[in-house]
Amino acid sequence: MDYNKLHLDNILKDMEKDNNQAYLLTQFTNIEYISDYKPTSFAFCIIKDNPIIYASKMDMEIANRDSSIEVKEYEKFETMISEIKEEGIKNLAIEPSLAYSTYEKFKDDFKIESKTYVDKQRMIKSPSEIKNIEKATEIAQTAFRQLDVSSRSETEDVLAFDLVRLMIENGASKESFDTILVSGSNTSLPHAVPQHKKLETPILVDWGAKYNGYCSDNTRTIVYTEKEHEIFDIVRESHDKAIKSIKPGLKCCEIDNVSRDIIKEYGYGDQFIHSTGHSLGLDIHETPGFSFRDDTIIEKGMVITVEPGIYLEEEFGVRLEDTVVIENNARIIGDLPLI
Known part of the structure; x- marks a missing residue:
């Protein structure tokens, strides 16, 4: 199946409903998603009946090689805008992430509306996308198994570096986000940065690999003391029951409620300080997510993380x-035990 054409056709249908004649993309992964060309400099993709990508001169070789959409060398804004207007286009949709400085270049010539047409397509992963995420997860989990954290003889930053190196040695192009490998009281910070210090307890590792452009994401916490085990067991119950509750037709916020309510029952509701999960794909954070704010209906083909946590300030x-893929229920990607 030609997924690029399918996605473009679906986007054009959504645009027609909103009476938008063209849709401007500048976000690299959105352009990659619908054309297979990932810009390295800058690019303007105009989705319309005859879509086109204006690529920088330094990108023309790679764009001509990879893009399923016609490519033209970018000259200047005035030329691009003139060519769009010559087609009679007056209503232009843009990505919400479009830089304001870029928006200013278009606002006087078009009626502009912010839309998430590509995000809607990216919610449902194709079989090949799921295979790439599965491979990225396999690489990341293999690297984690090869990492020696049990001796606690190395520093956080060195071990984090070693984990990235192992992922690359196992086939990753790079890490899918800055690896978090922290210990002791730093584990109470959800986005802590590894320090040049010997490992304390507990040890929290949040890591992912990138393969063929697609991300993986896992977190494990290695606990030692009685209180650490107590908190671990609560988080594990929240994690397991949330995953078991996932099925198509439910709202994403309902899964967040399942996970959060368990932690609340044990008296730690105020210490669960982020959403239960997020989608991933070409980007590490995509939509939808398991959040109390997100009433998106869960569908087959979605790939979403489940990551409850309890954070005791200045303790641990x-x-x-x-990461799970939605089938008739939720199937966990990978086979790494929680402990």
Whole structure:
């Protein structure tokens, strides 16, 4: 199946409903998603009946090689805008992430509306996308198994570096986000940065690999003391029951409620300080997510993380995360035990 054409056709149908004649993309992964060309400099993709990508001169070789959409060398804004207007286009949709400085270049010539047409398509992963995420997860989990954290003889930053190196040695193009490998009281910070210090307890590792452009994401917390085990067991119950509750037709916020309510029952509701999960794909954070704010209906083909956590300020934190693909229920990607 030609997924690029399918996605373009679906976007054009959504545009027609909103009476938008063209849709401007500048976000690299959105352009890659619908054309297979990932810009390295800058690019303007105009989705319309005859879509076109204006690529920078330095990108023309790679764009001509990879893009399923016609490519033209970018000259200047005035030329691009003139060519769009010559087609009679007056209503222009833009990505919400479009830089304001770029918006200013278009606002006087078009009626502009912010739309998430590509995000809507990216919610449902194709079989090949799921295979890439599965491979990225396999690479990341293999690297984690090869990492020696049990001796606690190395520093956080060195071990984080070693984990990235192992992922690359196992086939990753790079890490899918800055690896978090922290210990002791730093684990109470959800986005802590590895320090040049010997490992304390507990040890929290949040890591992912990138393969063929697609991300993976896992978190494991290694606990030692009685209190750490107590918190771990609560987070594990929240993690497991949330995953078991996932099925098509429910709202994403309902899964967040399942996960959050368990932690609340144990008296730690105020210490669960982020959403239960997020989608991933070409980007590490995509939509929808398991959040109390997100009433998106869960559908087959979505790929979403489940990552409840409890964070005791200045003491320690525990987070457990797996990525699931939605089938008749939720199937965990990978086979790494929680402990």
